[in-house]
Amino acid sequence: MTKYNIPVQVPVGVSNKHIHLSQAHLEQLFGKGHKLTELKPLYQPGHFACKEVVTIAGPKGIIPNVRVLGPLRSQTQVEISRSDSFALGIKPPLRDSGDLEGSAGCILMGPKGTVVLEEGVIMAARHIHLGVEEAKVLQLKDKDRVNISVGGERGLIFNNVLVRVAQGLRLEFHVDIDEANAGFLASGDYAYITEKSEEKEVSTMSERVIQKI
Numbered sequence: 001m002t003k004y005n006i007p008v009q010v011p012v013g014v015s016n017k018h019i020h021l022s023q024a025h026l027e028q029l030f031g032k033g034h035k036l037t038e039l040k041p042l043y044q045p046g047h048f049a050c051k052e053v054v055t056i057a058g059p060k061g062i063i064p065n066v067r068v069l070g071p072l073r074s075q076t077q078v079e080i081s082r083s084d085s086f087a088l089g090i091k092p093p094l095r096d097s098g099d100l101e102g103s104a105g106c107i108l109m110g111p112k113g114t115v116v117l118e119e120g121v122i123m124a125a126r127h128i129h130l131g132v133e134e135a136k137v138l139q140l141k142d143k144d145r146v147n148i149s150v151g152g153e154r155g156l157i158f159n160n161v162l163v164r165v166a167q168g169l170r171l172e173f174h175v176d177i178d179e180a181n182a183g184f185l186a187s188g189d190y191a192y193i194t195e196k197s198e199e200k201e202v203s204t205m206s207e208r209v210i211q212k213i
Ligand SMILES: [Zn+2]
Pocket: 127, 129, 174
């Protein structure tokens, strides 16, 4: 196990439920020729929150005003927390962003139309983003896992945090709102990378999670 002599400080970004849309679904929900309207930039360069919101519906309930994040993607992806999944009555898998095959479905409602989404709903696996240079310094590569420690009264350790290395991105730790609430975390707080995770921890963890959902 690689342990860092000095824990590496990483800013926290809390992801509330949100949706990434494909061009086709954007037009289906907001009208033909509609373009995303940027509301504010996100911490990661090139990413932004949009003025557009949609309603997500499942067999048990609906969640209105779910923020659309830009830019557009090749496939629509809905990211919700486990609490949200109970409210909607659907069972999304815990997945890395972009890994959507066989994921859950839902209904999306916009001002100009409705989309029946057969798959694309996930609980996003917590992860850190890193630029290529930052990854080199920390001796991490894409798909590694690290353990991240959080201080304070609800201090805890997040094991098996996925490492995502990509050109142009910045060091940031992404958790969903359930995970943030478990540690009293808010966007802009700091957490600390303490070590690389063991492979074994990863498989035990995934099996446990898969059995439960
Ligand atoms: Zn992220």
